[in-house]
Amino acid sequence: MIYFDNAATSPIDPEVVIEMTKVMKENFGNPSSIHSFGREARVIIEDARSKISSFLNVSPSEIFFTSGGTEAINLIIRACIIDLKIENVITSNLEHHAVFKTLDYLKTKEKFNIQYVNYDKSGRIDIYDLKNKLKENPKSLVVLMHANNEIGNLLPIKKVGEFCKEFDSLFFSDTVQTMGKFENNFKKLNLDFAACSAHKLHGPKGIGFVYINGEIKINPIIFGGGQERNMRSGTENIYGITGMAKAFEIAYREMKKTQDYLNNLKLYMISELKKNISSIKFNGECETVGLPNIISASFPENEKAEMLLMNLDISGVAVSGGSACTSGTSKASHVLNAIDPNNNDPTIRFSFSKFNTKDEIDKCVSVMVKVLQK
Ligand SMILES: Cc1ncc(COP(=O)(O)O)c(C=O)c1O
Numbered sequence: 001m002i003y004f005d006n007a008a009t010s011p012i013d014p015e016v017v018i019e020m021t022k023v024m025k026e027n028f029g030n031p032s033s034i035h036s037f038g039r040e041a042r043v044i045i046e047d048a049r050s051k052i053s054s055f056l057n058v059s060p061s062e063i064f065f066t067s068g069g070t071e072a073i074n075l076i077i078r079a080c081i082i083d084l085k086i087e088n089v090i091t092s093n094l095e096h097h098a099v100f101k102t103l104d105y106l107k108t109k110e111k112f113n114i115q116y117v118n119y120d121k122s123g124r125i126d127i128y129d130l131k132n133k134l135k136e137n138p139k140s141l142v143v144l145m146h147a148n149n150e151i152g153n154l155l156p157i158k159k160v161g162e163f164c165k166e167f168d169s170l171f172f173s174d175t176v177q178t179m180g181k182f183e184n185n186f187k188k189l190n191l192d193f194a195a196c197s198a199h200k201l202h203g204p205k206g207i208g209f210v211y212i213n214g215e216i217k218i219n220p221i222i223f224g225g226g227q228e229r230n231m232r233s234g235t236e237n238i239y240g241i242t243g244m245a246k247a248f249e250i251a252y253r254e255m256k257k258t259q260d261y262l263n264n265l266k267l268y269m270i271s272e273l274k275k276n277i278s279s280i281k282f283n284g285e286c287e288t289v290g291l292p293n294i295i296s297a298s299f300p301e302n303e304k305a306e307m308l309l310m311n312l313d314i315s316g317v318a319v320s321g322g323s324a325c326t327s328g329t330s331k332a333s334h335v336l337n338a339i340d341p342n343n344n345d346p347t348i349r350f351s352f353s354k355f356n357t358k359d360e361i362d363k364c365v366s367v368m369v370k371v372l373q374k
Pocket residue numbers: 007008067068069070071096098145147148149174176177196197198208324325
């Protein structure tokens with residue numbers, strides 16, 4: 001079996017499993033309990049928070065554990081509209097469902113304006129359009145993802161942070177696809193909010209965190225026992241938190257090596273695909289820049305191409321037809337539609353991890369060639 005769907009979720013690193021299993025066996029205490037069992041669990045959680053925050057150059061008090069990226073995104077956007085009374089949101093049509101569905105819902109309840117930034121046919125955000133919009137509407141909330149989960153485009157995040165600072169606006173970047181892949185020094189990036197999901201970086205599912213700039217005060221969306229300094233009630237997922245911290249440690253330890261390795265894999269697959277399938281077309285900026293691990297490719301609309309995803313699956317190669325949330329359904333991807341509304345061509349997203357090899361790419365390309373020639 002070949003797994004090329006790492007942007008949907010990634011296999012847990014064996015080192016993470018060892019760390020989590022140890023805590024599962026030895027530390028079952030509730031971190032809120034004052035006895036020794038609870039205190040041990042609390043130490044594990046706070047050590048994990050310190051470790052993660054030091055990698056991101058933020059204070060541990062700015063990290064709040066959540067169930068993952070979706071919850072973090074809901075919390076931030078809701079708080080900005082309801083608590084901070086933001087009147088203008090600047091975002092794009094290329095964001096994750098968690099962003100635009102939260103905004104759509106809030107729009108039915110609250111009074112605020114949404115502006116969408118321009119982008120080109122490669123899905124490249126027009127940051128000068130963003131600057132003009134900010135000039136006209138200072139004190140906005142800017143919501144732009146760091147890396148697009150479908151086409152792998154990267155936002156010039158530093159520049160966007162500078163513009164937000166210049167026009168007194170808040171900046172939230174959905175960093176779910178870039179955590180552990182780049183340094184992500186949040187203070188240098190002028191970020192006010194960010195989101196993380198551990199399962200995208202070889203950690204466990206159901207755990208993530210939200211970063212909230214310490215100077216900004218917002219209210220929670222989940223109420224109860226007051227955990228996470230009242231920001232996110234509910235007994236902490238100690239095993240998940242342990243696993244996420246270990247996944248960060250490994251990712252930062254191996255970052256440069258993994259970046260180079262993935263970039264090589266990506267460029268190798270692009271060149272093999274071009275060599276063997278002349279009709280292929282790449283979406284976004286993956287041929288030149290972008291995330292080192294995502295390729296989005298379209299094939300001319302015909303029966304063989306439409307069966308590609310299923311035939312790859314039958315041959316033991318797992319890929320995605322769009323984002324994880326839409327794979328398995330026939331719904332057209334909102335991102336591909338947004339960058340080219342006339343493109344109905346069958347599209348496949350290949351996404352790699354450090355566990356993939358060139359040999360797997362050769363096998364995948366040869367299956368594709370066979371299917372398309374049949
Ligand atoms: C860019 C992006 N944002 C948010 C999410 C949601 O994260 P989670 O699966 O932790 O809810 C995903 C996952 O698909 C994603 O790729």
